[in-house]
Amino acid sequence: MIVRLFISAFGEAIRHGRLPAQKYCLLVCWTIIVTACSSTSVQVDKIFPSPLIVPIPAHIGVHFSDKLLNFTHDEEVEANGSWSIAVGSAQHSMFDQILSGMFVDTTQVPGPDKFASITIPLDAILVPEVIDFQFSIPAQTRTPFYEVWIKYEISLYKPSGEIIAQWPLTAYGKANTDNYSFLQRTREPAVQEATRIALRDAAAFFALRFGREAEIRNWITQLEES
Amino acid sequence: MYFRIIALPLYLLTLVACVSTNVEQVRQASTGISLGESVVVMGRKNRSSVSETEEAFVACVNNKLSRSSTGYGVVPQKEFTDALFPWFEPRTAPLDSAELPKMLTEPLIAARLREIGVHYIVWIQGSTDRVDQAGAMSCVATIGAAGCFGFLTWENDATYEASIWDVQTGTSAGNISSDANGTSFVTGVVVPIPIIARVQSAACTGLSNQLNSFIRDET
Numbered sequence: 452m453i454v455r456l457f458i459s460a461f462g463e464a465i466r467h468g469r470l471p472a473q474k475y476c477l478l479v480c481w482t483i484i485v486t487a488c489s490s491t492s493v494q495v496d497k498i499f500p501s502p503l504i505v506p507i508p509a510h511i512g513v514h515f516s517d518k519l520l521n522f523t524h525d526e527e528v529e530a531n532g533s534w535s536i537a538v539g540s541a542q543h544s545m546f547d548q549i550l551s552g553m554f555v556d557t558t559q560v561p562g563p564d565k566f567a568s569i570t571i572p573l574d575a576i577l578v579p580e581v582i583d584f585q586f587s588i589p590a591q592t593r594t595p596f597y598e599v600w601i602k603y604e605i606s607l608y609k610p611s612g613e614i615i616a617q618w619p620l621t622a623y624g625k626a627n628t629d630n631y632s633f634l635q636r637t638r639e640p641a642v643q644e645a646t647r648i649a650l651r652d653a654a655a656f657f658a659l660r661f662g663r664e665a666e667i668r669n670w671i672t673q674l675e676e677s
Numbered sequence: 678m679y680f681r682i683i684a685l686p687l688y689l690l691t692l693v694a695c696v697s698t699n700v701e702q703v704r705q706a707s708t709g710i711s712l713g714e715s716v717v718v719m720g721r722k723n724r725s726s727v728s729e730t731e732e733a734f735v736a737c738v739n740n741k742l743s744r745s746s747t748g749y750g751v752v753p754q755k756e757f758t759d760a761l762f763p764w765f766e767p768r769t770a771p772l773d774s775a776e777l778p779k780m781l782t783e784p785l786i787a788a789r790l791r792e793i794g795v796h797y798i799v800w801i802q803g804s805t806d807r808v809d810q811a812g813a814m815s816c817v818a819t820i821g822a823a824g825c826f827g828f829l830t831w832e833n834d835a836t837y838e839a840s841i842w843d844v845q846t847g848t849s850a851g852n853i854s855s856d857a858n859g860t861s862f863v864t865g866v867v868v869p870i871p872i873i874a875r876v877q878s879a880a881c882t883g884l885s886n887q888l889n890s891f892i893r894d895e896t
Contacts, residue, residue, distance in 0.1 A: 500762040503785050596729075623768075625722075629804075630732040648767070655763030 489532040491638050495541035495646045502552040502658045509674055512560035512569060512576035512610070513550055515543055524584040531590055536642060538584065538601070541650055546579050549654040553661065566612045574674060575615060576608045582619070586642065589628055596625040597641040599649040605657070607667065616666035620657055624648030694874035696859035700883040704851040706843065708894045714796040715750035716892060717757040718742065718839075721802045722767040728804040734837065734881055735801055741885035749892070752795060760793055761786065774842045774849035781847050790844055797892060798844060801884075803837035805877045808858075814865045825865035834858040835880035839888055853891060855884035 522539040550557045560569050560576055569576075583602040589595055603620040626644035631637045662668060710716070718739045720730035735754060743751040758765045764786060771777055781787050814827030835857045841850040859874025 500759040502763055503761055503789055504763075505785065625729075627729050627731065629729075651762075651766055652768055655766040655769050658763050659769055 491532060491534050491642070493534070493536045493639050493642045493646065495536070495538055495643055495650065497541045497544040499545050499548045499651065499654060502549055502654070504552065504658055506553060506555050507662075507671060507674070509554050509574040509671075510556040510558070510572065511550065511554045512558050512571070512573040513546070514560050514562050514576060514578045515546065516562065516578070516580060519543065519546075519579060519581050522581050522584070524586070526586070528588060528591070531588060534586070534642070536584070536586065536599075536646060538581075538646060538650075541646070542581065542601075542653075545650045545654050549658055550577065553658055563608065563612060566608065566610060569610060573610045575670065576610060578606045578608065579620075580604045580606070586645070588638075588642075595628045597628070597637075597645045598625045599623070599642070599645040601646075601649050601653060603653060607670070615670050616664050618664055620653055622649045622653035622656065624650070624652055694859055694861050694872045696857050696874050696876050696879040698855065698857040698879045698883045700853065700855045700887050702851065702853045702887060702891060704891070706846070706848055706850045708797075708841070708843070708850050708892055710749045710796055710892050712748045713750075713794060715752050715794045716742065716746070716797045716799060717752040717754065717795050718799045718801060719754050719757070719765070719770075721800055723772070728806070730801050730803055730837070731805065731877070734803075734805070734877060737878070737881040738799075738801060738839075738885050738888070741881060742889060745885065745889045746892075749796075750794070752793060757793070757795065761789055774840070774847075777842055777844070778847035781844070795844055797850065798842045799888065800840045800842070801837060802840075803835070805833055805835040805880070808832050808834045814863060814869065816865070816869070824867040825869040826867075827865045829863040829865075830860060832858065832860045833874060833876045835876040837880055837884055839884055841888070841891065851891065853884060853887050855880045855887070857883065 520539050520543050522537075522542065524536045524538065525534070527533050547557075558571055558573070560566070560571075560573070563576075563578065566576060580603060581601065582604050583600070585600045587596075587598045589597065592598070601622045603622070604617065605620050606617045607615040609615055624645040625648065626641040628637050628641060631641065662671060718735055720732065720735040722729055739751055739753065763769055764780065764783075771780055781790075810829075810831035812827065812829040814825055814829050816825040817823065836854070837856075838852060838854045840852050842848070843850045857876040857880035859876045859879070861874045862872045864870050864872075
């Protein structure tokens, strides 16, 4: 892209000999520096499907922390520029969509320090928190894949603030560079795709494994008995 | 004169190298598809797999099957995984047809499959890899002149296998493998002349044609 811009801007001048040699060298150096110091900003798709599962008959409060809502991963990758991957709003949409399908009713509530102020009758309060985000690019792994790992910690509280269960949720997504033509810019769309797949993976695992935690199973049993 | 200048590179670009394709089939059950039923073609994306089936290959099989199918539909992979979310994601999809009957006991899954009319799930595994290469070519471009000199050759091998699962019976109906290989060349005498062996396309055509016959029980 930069090379194309360079040619379109200065190609005519070079062809007609109007650009002196020193200026030509300076322009080439500038192009190389700009290419090397590139920064990549990634926004992740926010559309997730509804889960095809039987909803748990519970009224759940959900708290999304500011950290989760505004989460952006910034990293400097040696010789590959700086990366900024904004995941906050996508993971908010993902949890919102999956929880709406998993429980008969969900309501957004304030954080654990303000549980006492909640007046709506709830069966439990769920708090997802992003703990770690890592990604790798083909230049680092020598594979054709852009990969993303996300680790969440999920906490389920009683409305009184007492913890019912706390467990980690790990997610993984990868995007194959072979799926993009050589004329296509790969960096942003591939990381975007790997992150989107990781978020779907988190949602899928969360939905299917939720009832398998022993404490959660007991809580669901108590809920069904009451 | 101008026509020749334009036509020669275009003619050279259309040159294709030879590709040999081998398609094999193993049938485990009788097949057949009714009017209004459909097939879904899926690429395997397991976490552990170092090589992954290219989306272009899955799309190619999908397109060829859509064009050749008469009387049955082909559901796009994304539409299918979204409709059955979270059951067919890379880490949650059944790895073996033996897992299918248990999955079909879930009333919601069985109902959704009936709703979208999917009769067969076709899982595609494999990839196209460069197995050998030789030669060198250097290109030089200066203001007012450019040219390439040298000779390049490489051999590509496309190996794919399709597993066909019958959703109605919860069993594996069979497997079809398609193996294509060919050697491509680029000769550079000022103008580079590529002679490309389209192995992935050949493997896709072989697999799709056989898959269509297999589903319709014509083999």
